[in-house]
Amino acid sequence: MLEDLIKKCGGCAVVDGGFATQLEIHGAAINDPLWSAVSLIKDPQLIKRVHMEYLEAGADIIVTSSYQATIPGFLSRGLSMEESEALLQKSVKLAIEARDKFWDKVSKISGHSYNRALVAASVGSYGAYLADGSEYSGNYGENVSLDKLKDFHRRRLQVLVEAGPDLLAFETIPNKLEAQACVELLEEENVQIPAWICFSSVDGEKAPSGESFEECLEPLNKSNHIYAVGINCAPPQFIESLISEFSKLTKKAIVVYPNSGEVWDGKEKKWLPSQCFGDDEFEMFATKWRDLGAKLIGGCCRTTPSTIKAICRDLKRR
Numbered sequence: 001m002l003e004d005l006i007k008k009c010g011g012c013a014v015v016d017g018g019f020a021t022q023l024e025i026h027g028a029a030i031n032d033p034l035w036s037a038v039s040l041i042k043d044p045q046l047i048k049r050v051h052m053e054y055l056e057a058g059a060d061i062i063v064t065s066s067y068q069a070t071i072p073g074f075l076s077r078g079l080s081m082e083e084s085e086a087l088l089q090k091s092v093k094l095a096i097e098a099r100d101k102f103w104d105k106v107s108k109i110s111g112h113s114y115n116r117a118l119v120a121a122s123v124g125s126y127g128a129y130l131a132d133g134s135e136y137s138g139n140y141g142e143n144v145s146l147d148k149l150k151d152f153h154r155r156r157l158q159v160l161v162e163a164g165p166d167l168l169a170f171e172t173i174p175n176k177l178e179a180q181a182c183v184e185l186l187e188e189e190n191v192q193i194p195a196w197i198c199f200s201s202v203d204g205e206k207a208p209s210g211e212s213f214e215e216c217l218e219p220l221n222k223s224n225h226i227y228a229v230g231i232n233c234a235p236p237q238f239i240e241s242l243i244s245e246f247s248k249l250t251k252k253a254i255v256v257y258p259n260s261g262e263v264w265d266g267k268e269k270k271w272l273p274s275q276c277f278g279d280d281e282f283e284m285f286a287t288k289w290r291d292l293g294a295k296l297i298g299g300c301c302r303t304t305p306s307t308i309k310a311i312c313r314d315l316k317r318r
C-alpha cells in the first residue's frame, strides 16, 4: 500500500506535520509528563480535528497521537492496564475515523487532488516516555539494556498493531540500541505492518548518542520489516546532508520530517527560538529533499498544517 501511494504521488508522499504543536495551537495544555498523549484522555475530539486539518492540508500519511502514549506512563497516572491499552487503541481509531470521514467526503468531489491517506501509528522512543528530553541526547544510562527497551516497547507495539494501522512510525530514536530493540521486536512479534524508523539528530551528522548513522542503520538494513529509515524532529537545515549520507548507507526508502529548527529545552519543557525555517523555506527545500531521494517528506514539531500545505504545493505540482 505504501509503495502504491508513493507511486501515485509521483515518487514522494507527504507526511503530516507537528501533531502536538497543532494541539497546542488549539489551546491544549500539554506541559505534562504525558505531553501530547494527555489529549487522548482529556480531548479525543481535538485529536480528530487535528488529523482532519492535516488531511485537508494534503497529507498522504497521518501519524497517530501515540508518540508519548505508553502503558507505564498511563499507569503512573493512575489508569488501569485496560484503560491504558484502550487509549492506545483509541489513538489509532481516531486517526482511521478521521481518514475515512475525510476520504468519504473528498472522493465524491470530481477532480480533487487528494490521495486516500494512510495511518501510521506513532511509536515514540523510550526517551520520549522519560519526558526529560533524552530523545535528543540518547543518554539512557547504563541500566538500560536491549531487553529493557524491548520490554518497554513490546505491549504497546502489540496493542497498536492489533488496532490495525497501515504503518508503524518509530520516532526520534536517539541511539543504535533502541533501533535494534525495535527491529528485533518487529521480528519476534512477526509484525506484518511496514515500519519506518526515524532518528533524531542534534549535530546534523550523527545520532544524538554520538553513534554514526552507519552503525545505527546496520540492524535496520538487514530487516524486511523496515520499509524506510530517516530523520524526524531534527533542524531542517541538517536534512539535505543527512539524506545524502543516508543514501550512501541504505537501500531502504528515506523518510524525513524535520522540526522548524527551534530547540527543545527538556528541563523547562519549552521550545527555544533558533535558526528556523518558515513555510516558504519548507516549500523550497522539500523539492531539494525529494530530488536527493527522499520518498516521504513532512514536518515535525513546530510545523503546522500550513507547512504541509506549502510542501504539497511544491511536491504535488504536476
Ligand SMILES: C[S+](C)CC[C@H](N)C(=O)O
Pocket: 032, 033, 034, 035, 068, 127, 128, 129, 130, 131, 132, 133, 135, 172, 233, 264, 266, 269, 301
Ligand atoms: C518531541 S519532544 C518535544 C516531546 C516532549 C518530551 N518527550 C518531554 O516530555 O519533555
Ligand SMILES: N[C@@H](CCS)C(=O)O
Pocket: 017, 018, 019, 020, 021, 036, 063, 064, 067, 122, 171, 172, 233, 300, 301
Ligand atoms: N508525532 C509527534 C512527534 C513528536 S517529535 C508529533 O508530531 O507530535
Ligand SMILES: [Zn+2]
Pocket: 232, 233, 259, 300, 301
Ligand atoms: Zn517533533
